[in-house]
Amino acid sequence: MNRDFTLTEEQEQIRELARDFAARELRPRAALWDAKQTFHADVLPMLAELGFFGMLLPEEYDGLNLGMLTYLVALEQIAWGDASVAITLSVHNSLPTEMILKYGSEEQKRRWLPAMARGEILSAFALSEAGAGSDAASLQARAERDGDGWLLNGEKMWVTNGAAAGVLVVMVRTDAPGERRGARGIGAFVVPTDTPGYEVGKKEDKMGLRGSETVSVAFNDLRLGSEALLGDPDKGLIYALSSLEGGRVGVGAQALGIAQAALEHAVAYAGEREQFGRPIKDFQGLAFKLADMATRIEASRGLLHRAARAWDAGHLDLQLSSMTKLFCSETAVWVTSQAINIFGGYGFMRDYPVEKLFRDAKVTEIYEGTSEIQRLVIARSLYQPRAAKG
Numbered sequence: 001m002n003r004d005f006t007l008t009e010e011q012e013q014i015r016e017l018a019r020d021f022a023a024r025e026l027r028p029r030a031a032l033w034d035a036k037q038t039f040h041a042d043v044l045p046m047l048a049e050l051g052f053f054g055m056l057l058p059e060e061y062d063g064l065n066l067g068m069l070t071y072l073v074a075l076e077q078i079a080w081g082d083a084s085v086a087i088t089l090s091v092h093n094s095l096p097t098e099m100i101l102k103y104g105s106e107e108q109k110r111r112w113l114p115a116m117a118r119g120e121i122l123s124a125f126a127l128s129e130a131g132a133g134s135d136a137a138s139l140q141a142r143a144e145r146d147g148d149g150w151l152l153n154g155e156k157m158w159v160t161n162g163a164a165a166g167v168l169v170v171m172v173r174t175d176a177p178g179e180r181r182g183a184r185g186i187g188a189f190v191v192p193t194d195t196p197g198y199e200v201g202k203k204e205d206k207m208g209l210r211g212s213e214t215v216s217v218a219f220n221d222l223r224l225g226s227e228a229l230l231g232d233p234d235k236g237l238i239y240a241l242s243s244l245e246g247g248r249v250g251v252g253a254q255a256l257g258i259a260q261a262a263l264e265h266a267v268a269y270a271g272e273r274e275q276f277g278r279p280i281k282d283f284q285g286l287a288f289k290l291a292d293m294a295t296r297i298e299a300s301r302g303l304l305h306r307a308a309r310a311w312d313a314g315h316l317d318l319q320l321s322s323m324t325k326l327f328c329s330e331t332a333v334w335v336t337s338q339a340i341n342i343f344g345g346y347g348f349m350r351d352y353p354v355e356k357l358f359r360d361a362k363v364t365e366i367y368e369g370t371s372e373i374q375r376l377v378i379a380r381s382l383y384q385p386r387a388a389k390g
């Protein structure tokens, strides 16, 4: 791996540590996890040992406080090893953890964050429902006041980590039935998964990220005390959408790791495979393809690191996080598709790694906001005075 001179010595060391781990523990097993749809539970304690569950958290909550850039540099390497493992970490670090840190009371932070930072508790984020995806404000699951606590009912779809998690942050309606006031009227609750009334439902059979478990979860008269509510009962969706700014750059890093892996496989294969008496890399049509793949990846990495630096300086905005997710995810889908072409018929076969990378890349254009939604956010931001300055 080449030295990246835009990183500090420490960031470079963490990048190498993550790369070594991915090469040793993830790459050799990723194809099997994919084929059998096996969740990679046994690598989680090793990742916890390396500090991957608390990289963004302050030291007072047992985190490493390394900052977004360092975290994303490491996450890219984990995704290079296996994108399913990367999404497990990305959801945990960017969404529930971040929401508790940002909107939780001191008591909630002390109760949850140290165990989450040490990797003793894996977490999940439950916003989407069968009828509410891009239009998250239309969600139907409800929390009703019940004495001094709350009673939750409803169902959530596609919860990453939902089966293995010890705790979920869930967004449910707190307003009157039938009432809808934009993003308001939705609360965010911290739900321990051992609470009676919490049920894990169907595990999805997915095109890609098959080593990551995506499940539905149901709340059946699930009773929570008042201490489960994060912040204002009216603002849970606003909190969730704000946390997705960090989540989206995490998906950007995941996409980039997939794209980098595809490029490396394509470069190696094009150097070895011979047709018409010479390596196929010597055909200009193919060499130009490799050049475009490498260039788009570098451009994506530049954008990702800019977003990470903005976050670390406290200035990441919706526009930059959406641009980062959009560009990195579309780069990953394009690069992995080109890699399949470079492998020819072998690229279409499960025996070779690039078809899995293509399948894993696709979802990065969908979750945490589809490409269409990212474009809407970016286009809207162009009409706000702050963004127009450039």
Ligand SMILES: Cc1cc2nc3c(=O)[nH]c(=O)nc-3n(C[C@H](O)[C@H](O)[C@H](O)COP(=O)(O)OP(=O)(O)OC[C@H]3O[C@@H](n4cnc5c(N)ncnc54)[C@H](O)[C@@H]3O)c2cc1C
Pocket (backbone or CB within 6 Å): 091, 125, 126, 127, 128, 131, 132, 133, 134, 135, 157, 158, 159, 160, 161, 206, 209, 214, 363, 366, 367, 368, 369, 370, 371, 372, 373, 376
């Ligand atoms: C593997 C996987 C893991 C997931 N993990 C989680 C998780 O952990 N937690 C969670 O809460 N959710 C999760 N999701 C859900 C994910 O966030 C949603 O799938 C995503 O937000 C899109 O919602 P939808 O699937 O309902 O599509 P829809 O919103 O129904 O969109 C369908 C199509 O319409 C387009 N569209 C919708 N509205 C507009 C518009 N206004 N303008 C233009 N086009 C539009 C979309 O871009 C898309 O092309 C996961 C999904 C997957 C596939």
